Amino acid sequence: MLIEFTVNGQNVRLNLPPTRRLLDVLRDDLGLIGTKEGCGRGECGSCTVLLNGARVNSCLVPALQLPGSRVTTIEGLREWPVFERIAEAFIENGSVQCGLCIPGYVMSTVAVLDETAEQATSEEIRRALAGNLCRCTGYDKVLRAVEDLFEEPELRRRITEILERER
Amino acid sequence: MAHRPRSLDELDSLALSTSGDVTYVAGATDLMVKPEHWKSAVNLVDLTSIGELTTMLQADGGGLLIGAAVPLSRLMCDPVVCERYPLLVEACAQIGSVQIQNRATLGGNIANASPAGDSLPVLSVYDAELHLGPRQSGAFTKARITDVMRGPGLTSLGRRYIAFIRLPEVEANGQFRYFRKVGQRYSLAISKLSLAVLGWREGDRLRDIRICAGSVSPVVQRAEKTEALLRGQLLSDELIAKAARRLSEEVSPISDIRSSESYRRHICGAVLADALHTIRTGGLKPP
Numbered sequence: 144m145l146i147e148f149t150v151n152g153q154n155v156r157l158n159l160p161p162t163r164r165l166l167d168v169l170r171d172d173l174g175l176i177g178t179k180e181g182c183g184r185g186e187c188g189s190c191t192v193l194l195n196g197a198r199v200n201s202c203l204v205p206a207l208q209l210p211g212s213r214v215t216t217i218e219g220l221r222e223w224p225v226f227e228r229i230a231e232a233f234i235e236n237g238s239v240q241c242g243l244c245i246p247g248y249v250m251s252t253v254a255v256l257d258e259t260a261e262q263a264t265s266e267e268i269r270r271a272l273a274g275n276l277c278r279c280t281g282y283d284k285v286l287r288a289v290e291d292l293f294e295e296p297e298l299r300r301r302i303t304e305i306l307e308r309e310r
Numbered sequence: 311m312a313h314r315p316r317s318l319d320e321l322d323s324l325a326l327s328t329s330g331d332v333t334y335v336a337g338a339t340d341l342m343v344k345p346e347h348w349k350s351a352v353n354l355v356d357l358t359s360i361g362e363l364t365t366m367l368q369a370d371g372g373g374l375l376i377g378a379a380v381p382l383s384r385l386m387c388d389p390v391v392c393e394r395y396p397l398l399v400e401a402c403a404q405i406g407s408v409q410i411q412n413r414a415t416l417g418g419n420i421a422n423a424s425p426a427g428d429s430l431p432v433l434s435v436y437d438a439e440l441h442l443g444p445r446q447s448g449a450f451t452k453a454r455i456t457d458v459m460r461g462p463g464l465t466s467l468g469r470r471y472i473a474f475i476r477l478p479e480v481e482a483n484g485q486f487r488y489f490r491k492v493g494q495r496y497s498l499a500i501s502k503l504s505l506a507v508l509g510w511r512e513g514d515r516l517r518d519i520r521i522c523a524g525s526v527s528p529v530v531q532r533a534e535k536t537e538a539l540l541r542g543q544l545l546s547d548e549l550i551a552k553a554a555r556r557l558s559e560e561v562s563p564i565s566d567i568r569s570s571e572s573y574r575r576h577i578c579g580a581v582l583a584d585a586l587h588t589i590r591t592g593g594l595k596p597p
Binding site for chain 1: 312314335337338339342343348349351354356358359381383406407408409410412413495497498
């Protein structure tokens with residue numbers, strides 16, 4: 144079926160089987176290989192992208208439901224003015240080892256910074272990130288990066304502003 | 311073939327006119343993890359393209375009418391759901407992860423008919439009524455979860471679709487409630503047990519109580535024998551122990567990759583005892 148939607152602000156028009164996974168559309172049809180496939184069954188979060196401003200596992204979104212939607216991948220997020228600060232926090236905390244889970248973590252980080260209440264505890268942030276698995280770091284270093292970012296209200300405000308435009 | 315109907319009328323005519331199997335798609339989070347079925351699915355019908363099925367309304371005659379394709383995360387932050395049906399919020403918070411909750415739906419949780427569907431025990435104690443389409447003479451068919459769920463992964467739906475879940479109004483006076491999921495971890499774990507309890511006290515007595523345990527029977531159903539044992543009674547240590555034993559006997563768990571039959575029986579009773587002890591000491595009151 145002919146499907147029109149937006150990826151990272153660009154209009155896309157593709158002829159796709161309705162059962163095709165968004166993950167494959169991004170990687171194979173559009174060459175956006177920043178989005179990674181881990182488990183391919185919605186458990187690891189490596190393929191997390193934003194769909195109309197909400198984080199989803201792109202391995203579980205069918206092409207059928209893409210018409211008219213707005214998708215943001217890690218490539219799109221790189222262009223956001225907040226990206227550098229997020230990358231810096233991950234680097235400062237040594238949060239990246241093999242790196243496969245990181246694009247998904249960064250997408251989730253943006254969502255967590257937007258959706259988690261101001262007074263959230265470390266436990267609540269951990270829980271909000273529980274849909275992303277990492278087999279290298281033992282989680283602490285990723286969590287520390289997100290906690291550092293969480294301490295920056297101006298950054299969170301800017302993220303919320305960007306996400307509101309996506310919805 | 312794939313369809314994105316724009317209205318209930320269009321959906322009904324698709325349901326009535328399409329020949330062969332129909333696969334209704336809402337959040338797709340259960341459908342797409344079975345690639346062999348998913349890739350061979352014919353006649354996909356998207357339910358998220360229909361406005362009515364992705365909204366929540368006050369139901370006629372009280373209660374809340376939830377579109378079957380409303381994502382769980384939207385339910386979880388809805389002020390009416392949070393205030394009147396908090397057990398549903400608790401159960402949804404333990405389904406998958408936020409990424410899953412942003413897509414998954416109650417309609418899908420029911421139609422997938424997993425004994426471990428975490429919303430099902432809660433929907434059962436809230437006495438949820440399902441509205442099934444296509445409409446006949448303009449009306450949806452009304453059904454209970456137990457009418458629809460026939461066994462693990464089996465439903466009586468056929469080509470019918472779930473349009474709405476109606477939650478009746480729940481009396482707040484004297485209400486207590488409890489939900490507990492037992493799994494390997496908080497997120498992304500399929501339950502070994504989930505237990506929902508909703509009831510009302512009158513003085514020291516349990517005026518009424520509804521109990522439903524998930525993951526411990528082929529279909530999710532209320533524990534009627536245990537409920538009958540407790541209804542109208544004063545809670546004592548002895549009665550609590552008896553109710554815990556009754557529930558352990560009443561359920562029919564299996565041993566599988568996640569847990570054993572004997573552990574499931576044991577934990578069922580233990581978790582119910584925990585709920586009843588808390589109720590006895592005046593806990594689990596609505597705020």
